[in-house]
Amino acid sequence: MQKLEMLYEGKAKKVYRTDNPDLLWVEYKDDATAFNGEKKGTIVGKGVLNNLISAHFFQMLAQEGVANHFVELINEREQIVKALDIIQVEVIVRNLAAGSMAKRLGMEEGTDLGGPVVDYCYKSDELGDPLINDDHIRALKLATPEQVQTMRETALKVNQILTEYMKGKNIILVDYKLEFGIHKGQVLLGDEISPDTCRFWDSRTMEKLDKDRFRRDLGQVEDAYKEVYRRLTGKEVNL
Numbered sequence: 516m517q518k519l520e521m522l523y524e525g526k527a528k529k530v531y532r533t534d535n536p537d538l539l540w541v542e543y544k545d546d547a548t549a550f551n552g553e554k555k556g557t558i559v560g561k562g563v564l565n566n567l568i569s570a571h572f573f574q575m576l577a578q579e580g581v582a583n584h585f586v587e588l589i590n591e592r593e594q595i596v597k598a599l600d601i602i603q604v605e606v607i608v609r610n611l612a613a614g615s616m617a618k619r620l621g622m623e624e625g626t627d628l629g630g631p632v633v634d635y636c637y638k639s640d641e642l643g644d645p646l647i648n649d650d651h652i653r654a655l656k657l658a659t660p661e662q663v664q665t666m667r668e669t670a671l672k673v674n675q676i677l678t679e680y681m682k683g684k685n686i687i688l689v690d691y692k693l694e695f696g697i698h699k700g701q702v703l704l705g706d707e708i709s710p711d712t713c714r715f716w717d718s719r720t721m722e723k724l725d726k727d728r729f730r731r732d733l734g735q736v737e738d739a740y741k742e743v744y745r746r747l748t749g750k751e752v753n754l
C-alpha cells in the first residue's frame with residue numbers, strides 16, 4: 516500500500532490518503548495537548564506507545580465482535596484504518612467519578628457511579644466540546660436515533676470487555692472517550708483507545724497511568740504510558 520498526501524493533521528495524529536480510497540494511513544505524533552489546546556507539550560515516545568496500545572485494544576475488540584476501523588499496523592508509529600465519515604459526537608463512558616464530571620457535579624474523584632454513565636459531547640474545538648444529550652444530537656443533525664443507539668450499545672459493550680480485561684492487568688478503567696464514524700453505511704468504532712483517551716488507575720496503588728499525569732503536571736508521563744503497554748502485552752518498547 517502506498518502512503519500518499521497528508522489529508523489532515525490533528526493534535527495527536529497525522530492522516531494520509533492511500534492508493535486505496537477505503538483506507539487511511541495514520542501516523543501517531545508525540546505532541547500532547549490538553550484543555551482544548553491551551554496546554555501544549557511533547558511526551559517522548561507517546562506516538563509509538565499510543566499506536567501500539569490502540570492497535571492492541573482494537574484487535575482485541577474486533578475478536579470480541581466490536582466492529583471497528585483498525586486494519587493493520589505498519590510500524591511502531593503508523594497504522595492503516597478504514598476511512599470513516601466521523602460522527603461529530605464524543606461518547607464518554609464513566610465507571611468512577613473523575614475529571615469534568617467530578618468537577619461539574621461536586622463529586623469526589625473515585626466515587627463509584629453504581630453502573631456506567633454515558634455522556635455525549637459535541638466535537639467542536641470552537642465551543643470546547645460541550646456536553647449534549649440525545650435531543651441535541653437530533654436537533655444538530657449529528658446522527659440518527661438509530662446511530663445514537665448503536666454508539667451507546669457499543670460503548671457499553673466496550674466497557675464490559677475492557678473493564679474485565681484491565682482488571683486482569685491490575686488497572687481500573689475509570690472512564691474513556693470513544694469516537695465513531697460511518698464506513699459503507701455501517702457505524703464503526705474509530706479514533707484511538709489509549710492513555711490519551713482513557714483514565715487508567717493502578718488498582719493496587721491508585722496511581723494514575725494516563726494523560727492526567729500531563730494535564731495535572733504529575734510527572735513521569737512516559738513511564739506511565741510504558742507501564743500500560745507492559746501490562747497489556749508483557750513486552751518492553753525501546754524508545
Ligand code: 5GP
Binds near residue numbers: 605614644711713726
Ligand atoms: P473528562 O470529561 O473528565 O474531561 O474526560 C472523560 C474521559 O474522556 C477521560 O478519560 C478523557 O481522557 C476522555 N476525553 C474526553 N474528551 C477528550 C478529548 O477531547 N480528548 C481526549 N484525548 N480525551 C478526552
